[in-house]
Amino acid sequence: MTSKALRAVAGVAVAGAVVLSGGTVAFAGTAPAIPTGFLLHEKTAREPVKYPDEEKWTISESRTLNLVVNPCRLKSPRDKGRVAMRTIGHTAPEHYSGEQVVIYRSRAAAKAAMASLRAQVVRCVHAAEGSFVTRAYATSVSVGDQAFRFARQNYFESKPAIGGDRAVVVRKARAVAIYTVSGEYGRIRPTDYTRQLAGARTMAAKLCSLPATGC
Numbered sequence: 001m002t003s004k005a006l007r008a009v010a011g012v013a014v015a016g017a018v019v020l021s022g023g024t025v026a027f028a029g030t031a032p033a034i035p036t037g038f039l040l041h042e043k044t045a046r047e048p049v050k051y052p053d054e055e056k057w058t059i060s061e062s063r064t065l066n067l068v069v070n071p072c073r074l075k076s077p078r079d080k081g082r083v084a085m086r087t088i089g090h091t092a093p094e095h096y097s098g099e100q101v102v103i104y105r106s107r108a109a110a111k112a113a114m115a116s117l118r119a120q121v122v123r124c125v126h127a128a129e130g131s132f133v134t135r136a137y138a139t140s141v142s143v144g145d146q147a148f149r150f151a152r153q154n155y156f157e158s159k160p161a162i163g164g165d166r167a168v169v170v171r172k173a174r175a176v177a178i179y180t181v182s183g184e185y186g187r188i189r190p191t192d193y194t195r196q197l198a199g200a201r202t203m204a205a206k207l208c209s210l211p212a213t214g215c
Contacts, residue, residue: 034086034101034210040199041099045088055092061085067113068098068180069150069167071120071136078116081109084212096182099199103175103212110174114146117169121150131157137188143197144170144204150180151188160186168196170204175213177203 037043045057063082066074068089084103089096104110121138133155138148147170154163166188167180179199185192208215 033212034084034103038206038210039086039088039099039101040202041088041090041097042086045090055090058087058089058091060087060089062087067102067117068100068178069117069165069169071117071150071152072124074120079104079109079113081105081112094184096180098178098180100178101175101203101207102177103210105174107174107214110171110176111146113176114148114169114171117150118148132161133158141168141197143168143200144172144177144207146171147200147204149193149196151192153185153188160188162186164188166192166196168193168200170200172204172207173213173215175207175210177207179203 037046039045042059045059049055049057063085064077065085065087066077067079068087079102081104082102083105086101088099090098102110102113104113118138121136124136126133126135135153135155137151137153141147141149147168150165150167150169152165154161162184164185165180165182166185167178169176169178177200179196181192181196207213
């Protein structure tokens, strides 16, 4: 191959490449892979369930899904710059749990996603329907580079009612991980977050094993 042809091929390769913040390079149309089995609940999610009529696991690689913490119940996501994403959901009677990892194009994009979620909590702090009210709360926690725990709780006549969400959202470099549980909650208690905090801490450390996160 002539030097001119080699330069042409190189030019195509460079034109098709995107240099991510921190030096990670991904070719246009592809995303840095999250390895199979990387998420904490993935092994279980890929195995058959004991009672398929009562529970199911779902695994999605779609980058267009909403974040599993969705305070304003948006129909489509508002965060920008996703380059890889995996979402695992577990549904059982009166119970849902979710695990989600999103890798963004830059730290700035990941920070913006966190800021957007916090802003949604403020904007959608409560929705009322007669004596029934849903309120949302967010409190910073010390995990990863930044994190917060999220609660959405139903109230009836000012008293906690059945139905609510408890989640922990953590950012590490260019990645955001979310652990959430929805079910028959009542009064908000610190113990509601035990599983989610454990998952967030484990994943925050694990994310740095992926070059795409730019730790």
